[in-house]
Amino acid sequence: MGFSNDQNDKVLITIDAINAELDGINDAVFKDIQTDGEIVTVIYLSSLIDNLTLHRTVIAPLLTNKDDILKAAEVPKKITITSILSSITDGDTIVYFHEKNLFVTVNTYSPPTSSIAQSDAESTVSGPRDVLTESLQTNLSLIKRRIKNTNLKSRDFIIGTETNTKLVVVYMETIVHQENLDRVFKNIDEMDWPGFNDITIVSQIMETHKYSPFTQYHMTERPDFVTSSLLDGRIVIMMENTQGALICPSTFFEFFMSPEDEYNRWTTATLLRCLRFFGFFLTIMLTPFYISALSFHPEILPFEILINLQESRSKVPFPPVIEVLFMELVIEVLREAGSRMPTKIGQTIGIVGGIVIGTAAVEAGLVSNTLIVLVAISALLSFLPPSFTMSNSSRVIRYLFIISAGIFGLYGQMIAFAWLMIHLLNLTSLGTPYMTPLIPRKWSDLMDNVIRLPIHLQKQKKGVSRAMTKKVPPTKGEK
Amino acid sequence: MMDQTKQLNGYHVVFLVQNVMMGTTLLLLPNLLSSVGYSQWWLPLMFALIANLLLIPMVWLMSQYSAYNLFAIHETLLGKWLGKGINVLLILYLIVLIAATCEGYLELIQVVALQDRTITGPLFIFFLLLVYIVSGGIKSIARFCIISFFLVTWMIYFMKWGITEGDIRHALPLFNFSMQELFTATKNGFFSMAGFELILFYFPYIIHQKKVFKQASLGIWICGILYFITAFVSVMYYSEWQLENVLYPVLYLFNAVKFSFLERVDVIAITLWVFFILSTASAYLWVVKKGIDSIRASENKSHLYIISLIIYIFINIQFPEEFQNKLYERVHFVSYGFMIWPIFLCIIHVLKAKKEGVK
Numbered sequence: 001m002g003f004s005n006d007q008n009d010k011v012l013i014t015i016d017a018i019n020a021e022l023d024g025i026n027d028a029v030f031k032d033i034q035t036d037g038e039i040v041t042v043i044y045l046s047s048l049i050d051n052l053t054l055h056r057t058v059i060a061p062l063l064t065n066k067d068d069i070l071k072a073a074e075v076p077k078k079i080t081i082t083s084i085l086s087s088i089t090d091g092d093t094i095v096y097f098h099e100k101n102l103f104v105t106v107n108t109y110s111p112p113t114s115s116i117a118q119s120d121a122e123s124t125v126s127g128p129r130d131v132l133t134e135s136l137q138t139n140l141s142l143i144k145r146r147i148k149n150t151n152l153k154s155r156d157f158i159i160g161t162e163t164n165t166k167l168v169v170v171y172m173e174t175i176v177h178q179e180n181l182d183r184v185f186k187n188i189d190e191m192d193w194p195g196f197n198d199i200t201i202v203s204q205i206m207e208t209h210k211y212s213p214f215t216q217y218h219m220t221e222r223p224d225f226v227t228s229s230l231l232d233g234r235i236v237i238m239m240e241n242t243q244g245a246l247i248c249p250s251t252f253f254e255f256f257m258s259p260e261d262e263y264n265r266w267t268t269a270t271l272l273r274c275l276r277f278f279g280f281f282l283t284i285m286l287t288p289f290y291i292s293a294l295s296f297h298p299e300i301l302p303f304e305i306l307i308n309l310q311e312s313r314s315k316v317p318f319p320p321v322i323e324v325l326f327m328e329l330v331i332e333v334l335r336e337a338g339s340r341m342p343t344k345i346g347q348t349i350g351i352v353g354g355i356v357i358g359t360a361a362v363e364a365g366l367v368s369n370t371l372i373v374l375v376a377i378s379a380l381l382s383f384l385p386p387s388f389t390m391s392n393s394s395r396v397i398r399y400l401f402i403i404s405a406g407i408f409g410l411y412g413q414m415i416a417f418a419w420l421m422i423h424l425l426n427l428t429s430l431g432t433p434y435m436t437p438l439i440p441r442k443w444s445d446l447m448d449n450v451i452r453l454p455i456h457l458q459k460q461k462k463g464v465s466r467a468m469t470k471k472v473p474p475t476k477g478e479k
Numbered sequence: 480m481m482d483q484t485k486q487l488n489g490y491h492v493v494f495l496v497q498n499v500m501m502g503t504t505l506l507l508l509p510n511l512l513s514s515v516g517y518s519q520w521w522l523p524l525m526f527a528l529i530a531n532l533l534l535i536p537m538v539w540l541m542s543q544y545s546a547y548n549l550f551a552i553h554e555t556l557l558g559k560w561l562g563k564g565i566n567v568l569l570i571l572y573l574i575v576l577i578a579a580t581c582e583g584y585l586e587l588i589q590v591v592a593l594q595d596r597t598i599t600g601p602l603f604i605f606f607l608l609l610v611y612i613v614s615g616g617i618k619s620i621a622r623f624c625i626i627s628f629f630l631v632t633w634m635i636y637f638m639k640w641g642i643t644e645g646d647i648r649h650a651l652p653l654f655n656f657s658m659q660e661l662f663t664a665t666k667n668g669f670f671s672m673a674g675f676e677l678i679l680f681y682f683p684y685i686i687h688q689k690k691v692f693k694q695a696s697l698g699i700w701i702c703g704i705l706y707f708i709t710a711f712v713s714v715m716y717y718s719e720w721q722l723e724n725v726l727y728p729v730l731y732l733f734n735a736v737k738f739s740f741l742e743r744v745d746v747i748a749i750t751l752w753v754f755f756i757l758s759t760a761s762a763y764l765w766v767v768k769k770g771i772d773s774i775r776a777s778e779n780k781s782h783l784y785i786i787s788l789i790i791y792i793f794i795n796i797q798f799p800e801e802f803q804n805k806l807y808e809r810v811h812f813v814s815y816g817f818m819i820w821p822i823f824l825c826i827i828h829v830l831k832a833k834k835e836g837v838k
Contacts, residue, residue, distance in 0.1 A: 296592065296593065297592060297743070297746050299742060299743045299746070300741060300742055300743045300744075300746050300747065301740075301741070301742060302739065302740065302741070302742050303742075305740065404604075407600070408593065408600065408601055408604070409592060409593060409750075410592055410746060410747065410750040411588055411592050411593060411601055411750045411753065412601075412604070413750070414750045414751055414753045414754070415604050415605065415608055415753060418608060418623075418627075418753060418754055418757055419608055419611070421623065421626050421627075421630070422608070422611065422612050422615070422619065422623050425615075425619060425622045425623060425626065426615050426619055435622075439622050439625050439626060440488075440490075440622075441490070
């Protein structure tokens with residue numbers, strides 16, 4: 001045992017002082033325990049600690065052989081009233097030995113957590129099924145189970161001026177680019193925000209382009225995706241009480257990749273990726289094109305199609321742009337209402353609402369048949385990207401395209417498209433251009449992007465993260 | 480001197496050079512060259528060669544002053560006042576050039592896509608976007624050039640219909656034109672190569688300055704070959720009378736395209752063309768902004784806004800049509816002078832160097 005009592009020489013902390021600080025906290029427990037020879041006071045917050053854990057780690061050793069607890073517990077070299085209080089709010093138990101005038105802290109934090117379940121937001125058909133949970137420890141263990149390597153480093157931060165939330169930055173030391181890492185550390189250090197309920201708030205604060213409709217950091221709740229990102233040299237940020245991890249930097253194209261692509265054959269993966277990627281452009285172009293074609297350039301459509309369209313529109317009294325906006329908003333309302341209602345009712349309302357509104361709106365002469373089809377297709381296409389934030393973005397900018405098509409027709413659409421392109425080109429994620437690997441081009445990344453080539457061609461690390469080693473580094477054992 | 484962060488790589492240079500060259504002129508190129516009749520198809524290759532030769536003095540001059548752009552070189556070579564005077568003239572020329580490009584395109588949009596509309600509204604959003612692109616700096620413009628190249632150039636596939644319906648025998652006989660006709664065609668058509676001379680302004684921003692000549696030549700030749708294909712297909716497709724009298728031959732070439740689901744491809748083509756016009760105009764606007772910066776000796780974002788506003792108002796003023804046409808036509812001749820101008824600057828530089836050597 002190598003503890004000394006000099007912590008007491010420097011500060012005078014009394015039970016009363018701690019008691020005064022914890023006054024008004026209803027679950028703060030001060031328990032005096034009579035052990036053989038002296039009285040010991042145990043202080044903890046009962047809401048953070050499971051009774052069984054407390055009994056096993058603190059009470060039982062104190063009653064049987066109190067030296068055991070001194071061997072097992074952490075004896076802080078220097079203690080202050082703040083450090084004691086922060087240990088208590090962290091879920092530790094403080095044990096105070098009256099005779100020795102000695103404080104020790106025992107790690108007893110054991111809040112209830114949800115079990116490792118299947119992913120709802122990023123479900124896949126094949127591949128691992130486990131998903132990150134609210135517990136930071138569990139999440140770290142899920143990752144460390146996959147990467148058994150001492151190069152996997154992590155650094156802790158406390159963020160949130162009021163909530164003191166714990167945040168961990170995880171990275172592979174040998175692969176990650178130091179400049180990226182410094183940027184992340186700096187961003188986190190500078191964060192000045194009272195409280196963090198979810199890691200998406202961290203992402204919003206860290207983003208450089210705050211006015212953009214596009215999110216610049218990828219958010220995932222799949223440990224396998226986290227692992228492959230880490231091996232690529234990305235930096236992963238995780239926070240306690242959040243079911244998800246932030247991956248930075250990310251690029252535009254990665255929002256169209258599903259973790260499942262890695263487990264599929266390259267042909268299937270390529271087909272699906274192309275669908276998702278071109279679906280993004282179709283979803284923002286389809287209904288605006290309907291507006292442009294009908295209200296500005298009817299001559300671009302062949303006569304037969306035009307006649308069909310006009311026939312189906314013959315009962316509709318509004319201009320196409322109002323018609324489209326009306327129908328898109330109805331779909332949006334259906335989606336929002338469906339997701340807010342309890343699951344069982346939500347589904348029913350969704351189906352019934354969709355069918356009823358679909359047919360009734362046509363018969364009532366509010367919208368045309370063709371438009372119902374187009375809006376339904378574009379709504380479906382908008383849900384193709386595996387990342388929910390990207391599908392949200394695509395739906396938002398679609399309105400920009402609809403309105404510009406309503407004002408200037410195809411010309412407006414192309415102007416909006418040019419805006420989208422230049423905006424995407426100007427975006428950066430942690431200093432990395434958002435449109436990598438297309439512009440600036442990185443050949444190594446193009447192998448695994450919209451088109452995924454067979455796996456033996458993808459030996460190199462992604463250039464996006466500016467990885468230090470091009471190939472997978474040897475483990476320490478091999479050196 | 481000014482913000483000299485080197486940020487343009489080889490790809491940026493290639494696409495900056497070639498995309499700035501392709502503006503509205505590609506749409507009317509076969510018409511401009513019509514005075515030589517069916518022999519016009521090889522002229523773009525000759526133009527590319529001339530442009531490449533003109534590039535030599537430019538690159539040589541710039542490599543002597545690798546950290547300066549042309550505005551700064553004028554001030555060093557010609558003295559402060561004369562230099563600034565020339566810079567002002569240059570800026571005025573560029574403003575008229577931007578106005579000519581934008582107005583030409585938007586009038587086309589008005590005719591083809593947005594009938595019965597004034598150009599005020601479309602022009603306004605065009606300028607909003609233009610300012611947005613230019614405020615991102617030269618690198619942002621270069622990247623936009625790359626993406627617009629790939630978004631628009633696939634339309635070359637539409638030439639297929641022109642080829643199948645055309646007659647390859649039109650390409651021969653060669654050289655049945657007089658010198659006078661060749662001169663007129665060159666005078667009218669060489670303007671289509673304008674744009675590569677902007678290398679005089681973004682040279683200081685290029686990372687590998689030693690390779691510039693190669694990269695810029697590549698840009699010129701990509702553009703030359705695209706012009707060549709267009710001219711050749713037009714020669715095949717049109718009669719000589721049509722070449723002379725159809726104002727936008729390339730547009731009608733798109734019209735030949737037949738799909739079962741799409742009738743008038745030219746409407747889509749001309750609206751997609753906005754990418755080319757934006758990249759051309761944004762590069763010129765960036766140069767004007769740099770020019771104002773150098774005259775006022777301070778970098779300021781407001782210069783960009785003021786200049787854009789001036790050009791916007793300039794386009795919206797209703798000049799007498801005759802005056803306007805003449806003005807825009809003359810601008811083309813100024814640009815020839817501007818392309819030759821670096822040769823004089825080279826001579827002055829050599830003379831000055833000799834004089835200092837004697838001293």
